Amino acid sequence: MDPFDLGPHAGFIVASYIVTFGTMAALIVWVLVDRARQLAALKELEEQGIARASARRDKS
Amino acid sequence: MTGWVGSLFARELRIAVRVGGSGMIGVLFFLAVVSVIPFGVGPDLNLLARIGPAFLWIGALLATLLGLDRLFQADRDDGALDLLLMAGRPLELVVLVKCLAHWMATGLPLVVAAPVLAIFLNLSPTAIGAVTLTLLVGTPALTLIGAIGASLTVTLRRGGLLMAVLVIPLTIPILIFGVSAADAAVTDPVPFLTPFLILCALTLISAVVGPIASAMALRFSSD
Amino acid sequence: MAIWDYANPTRFLRLVEIILPWLIAACAAAFAVGLYKSFFMAPEDYQQGDTVRIMFIHVPAAWLAMMCYSIMAISSLGTLVWKHPLADVSAKAAAPIGAALTFTCLVTGALWGKPMWGTYWVWDARLTSVLVLFIMYLGLMALWRTMEDPIKAGKAAAILTLVGALNLPIIKFSVDWWNTLHQPASVIRLDGPTIHPDMLVPLLVMALAFTLLFFVLHLMAMRNEVLRRRVRAMRMRAASVAAPATARATAQPAE
Numbered sequence: 001m002d003p004f005d006l007g008p009h010a011g012f013i014v015a016s017y018i019v020t021f022g023t024m025a026a027l028i029v030w031v032l033v034d035r036a037r038q039l040a041a042l043k044e045l046e047e048q049g050i051a052r053a054s055a056r057r058d059k060s
Numbered sequence: 061m062t063g064w065v066g067s068l069f070a071r072e073l074r075i076a077v078r079v080g081g082s083g084m085i086g087v088l089f090f091l092a093v094v095s096v097i098p099f100g101v102g103p104d105l106n107l108l109a110r111i112g113p114a115f116l117w118i119g120a121l122l123a124t125l126l127g128l129d130r131l132f133q134a135d136r137d138d139g140a141l142d143l144l145l146m147a148g149r150p151l152e153l154v155v156l157v158k159c160l161a162h163w164m165a166t167g168l169p170l171v172v173a174a175p176v177l178a179i180f181l182n183l184s185p186t187a188i189g190a191v192t193l194t195l196l197v198g199t200p201a202l203t204l205i206g207a208i209g210a211s212l213t214v215t216l217r218r219g220g221l222l223m224a225v226l227v228i229p230l231t232i233p234i235l236i237f238g239v240s241a242a243d244a245a246v247t248d249p250v251p252f253l254t255p256f257l258i259l260c261a262l263t264l265i266s267a268v269v270g271p272i273a274s275a276m277a278l279r280f281s282s283d
Numbered sequence: 284m285a286i287w288d289y290a291n292p293t294r295f296l297r298l299v300e301i302i303l304p305w306l307i308a309a310c311a312a313a314f315a316v317g318l319y320k321s322f323f324m325a326p327e328d329y330q331q332g333d334t335v336r337i338m339f340i341h342v343p344a345a346w347l348a349m350m351c352y353s354i355m356a357i358s359s360l361g362t363l364v365w366k367h368p369l370a371d372v373s374a375k376a377a378a379p380i381g382a383a384l385t386f387t388c389l390v391t392g393a394l395w396g397k398p399m400w401g402t403y404w405v406w407d408a409r410l411t412s413v414l415v416l417f418i419m420y421l422g423l424m425a426l427w428r429t430m431e432d433p434i435k436a437g438k439a440a441a442i443l444t445l446v447g448a449l450n451l452p453i454i455k456f457s458v459d460w461w462n463t464l465h466q467p468a469s470v471i472r473l474d475g476p477t478i479h480p481d482m483l484v485p486l487l488v489m490a491l492a493f494t495l496l497f498f499v500l501h502l503m504a505m506r507n508e509v510l511r512r513r514v515r516a517m518r519m520r521a522a523s524v525a526a527p528a529t530a531r532a533t534a535q536p537a538e
Contacts, residue, residue, distance in 0.1 A: 009334050009398040016391040020340045023383050024496065030379070031503040038510035045517045208446055212439045216429055226422045226443060229415050230450050233457035240461065255460075262453070273446050276363075280438040 064149060068157050075134070076165030086123045087169045093119040094177045105182040112181035113191045113242035117235055119177075120170050120195055121202060125227060127166040128206040129213070129220040131158065132278065136214055145282050151275035155211075159203050159270065167199040190245030190252065194259060198238040201263040204270030205230050211277040234262050290368050292509045299506050306499050313492035320485035334398050339485055341391040343493040344384050348416060351381035351497065355423075356448040359441035369505070371437025372512075374444060375427055376504035380497060382420035388413055408459040415454055419447050433512055 097115050101107060135141040144154050174195050178188040209227035213219030241255040321339040355377045361370030392410060393403040404410065423440055430436035 012394045012398050013333060013336050016337045016340065016394040019390045019394070020344065020387045023387050027380060027383050027500055031500060031507060034507045035503065035510070038507055038514055041514045042510065042517070045514065045521065048521070208442070212426065212443055213429075215435070219429070222422075222425055222429055225418075225425060229418050229422065229454070230446065232415060233450075233453050236457045236461045258457075258460075265453075269446065269449060273442050277439060277442050280435065280442070 065153065065157055068154065069161050072158050072161030073164055076162060084169065086127045086166045087173050089126055090119050090123040090170055090173055091177060093122060094180060097181070109182040109184065109187070112178060112183045113187060113194075113246075114239045115181065116174055116178060116191050116195070117198075117239050117242070120174070120199060121228075121231060121235060123170055124167060124199060124202045125206060125224045126220075127162070128203070128210045128227070129223055131162050131207060131210040132214045133210075133219075141214075141278070142282060145278065151278060152271040155207060155271040155274045155278070156204075156267070159200075159207050163200050163203045167203055170199060171195045184246060187242065187246045191242045194238045194241045194256065197256070197263055198234050198259055201234045201259075201266040202231055204263075204266040205234070207270050207274040208277065211274040211281065214278065215281050234259065234266075237262060292369070292513075295369060296506060296509060299502050303499065303502060306495060306502070310492060310495035310499050313488060313495055317485060317488035317492045320488055334395055335482060337391050337395040338482075339489045340493075341388060341395060342486060343490040344388040344391065345413065346490060347493050347497050348381055348384040348388050348413065350494075351377050351384060352416065352420075352444075352448070352451070354501075355381065355444050359444040359448075362437055362441040363445070369509075371433070371441060372505050372508045373501070374440060375433075375437065376501055376508050378420055378424050378427065378440075380500050380504065382417065382424060384493075384497070385413055385417040385420060389417060406462065408455065408462045411458045411462075412451070412455045415458075416451070419451075423447075433515070 094115060098108060101111070132141060135144065145151065147154075171192060174192050175188050178191055183191065206223070206227050208230070209223040212226065213223045216222065237255045237259040240250075241252060241259055244250050244255055245252045317339070321336055355374045358370045358374035358377070361367040362374065389410075392413075396405065397403050423443060426440050426443060427436050430439060
């Protein structure tokens with residue numbers, strides 16, 4: 001059997017896989033971009049000399 | 061014990077029906093919604109009679125949601141909410157009393173207006189009676205569930221729209237059984253009493269869940 | 284209690300650093316095996332033909348959409364009852380993932396329904412319940428976004444999540460009831476086909492892969508949320524110091 005022959009409804013199958021992996025990829029991109037943004041903000045704040053509360057005390 | 065409940069109820073009712081209260085505006089909104097429906101679906105009287113109960117219910121749902129943001133907002137604005145929170149009374153009971161008063165001022169006029177509007181939609185006398193009865197039983201549940209949304213969004217300045225989005229999914233069962241009971245009275249696929257009793261049960265459940273969740277949200281919003 | 288060891292966000296972040304690479308590797312492996320099996324090994328269904336392959340992503344997405352809500356409900360209990368500091372972080376991080384999974388479930392379901400039932404959408408009890416779940420996820424996300432204070436937003440969202448968790452079975456029951464009342468003229472076979480083992484294996488592998496993906500995303504989103512709160516706390520500190528040099532940092536919104 002030919003795995004690349006998806007029968008008469010190939011469009012629907014391909015479309016649903018594209019949507020699924022597109023949505024998951026969007027989630028992954030969102031998570032990574034968000035992380036980069038937060039890390040950049042943290043770095044900027046630390047460069048301005050604003051220490052975290054936990055830097056002085058043990059617990060924040 | 062009953063003294064403060066009675067006076068709170070009287071206070072809420074007086075505030076709700078005085079000038080600036082939203083009770084009458086809710087009925088006007090209900091009238092407006094119901095009167096645009098024929099323009100949307102056409103003036104076919106048979107069709108209107110068939111979908112009439114559903115539209116009366118949806119109109120009542122929307123009108124209830126519209127008035128709900130005033131349930132706690134006004135009290136928060138003038139500080140009365142903080143006094144109620146600090147009064148040491150069971151907050152769940154306070155919420156329940158407020159909901160009842162709010163329903164008397166906004167929900168009950170809708171129920172009273174429903175038979176009049178039903179005539180516009182060509183409902184049969186049986187259907188008019190059934191819709192009115194289901195609205196009478198079901199609208200308190202809408203207010204009680206809406207109270208959860210109202211107390212969650214009480215700290216937000218323009219929380220009305222968000223509240224509607226949060227509350228509407230929770231009201232689906234009430235809508236389903238309200239409309240089903242009204243339909244069942246006319247075109248009996250099932251006896252009227254079955255969905256009607258489930259609707260009563262839903263109202264009783266929301267009379268428990270609504271005040272508890274709402275009181276919890278109000279406590280969290282204040283501290 | 285072991286869970287309290289991770290109440291400290293720094294310790295939680297360290298744990299995430301250790302676990303995450305393994306989870307990602309396992310997730311990638313599971314997806315590789317699952318996709319291979321679902322395209323090359325699974326036979327065509329005698330009724331559904333090749334469209335059965337949509338089920339290999341549709342069913343796991345539906346399972347995980349429900350699991351995600353359960354996790355949020357448990358986290359909400361954690362927020363309200365045990366006041367665990369990471370519980371509302373967990374709930375907030377899970378909401379967008381759950382919304383994405385319900386969205387995937389709805390779209391793949393529609394794409395499966397068109398060739399099989401001849402229509403993208405039927406007001407079937409299950410589909411309608413998933414749609415309601417989707418609206419509730421979006422509503423929760425909106426609530427999180429509109430409230431500025433993350434602690435207050437966490438408590439409000441926790442109450443709504445728990446009320447929703449109470450309501451979802453009632454909604455499911457009433458939609459079931461409503462659906463039998465309004466049975467459409469052409470009766471569609473809505474219950475799933477009996478599953479052949481050749482299809483069960485890829486389905487379970489894909490379910491495992493999606494579960495792993497969920498936990499990877501959830502942990503990463505939780506880590507982001509911890510960092511976001513740290514940034515927020517530092518900005519508030521900077522604002523309270525009120526030195527002119529820090530005015531630049533506080534001019535940006537907190538989110």
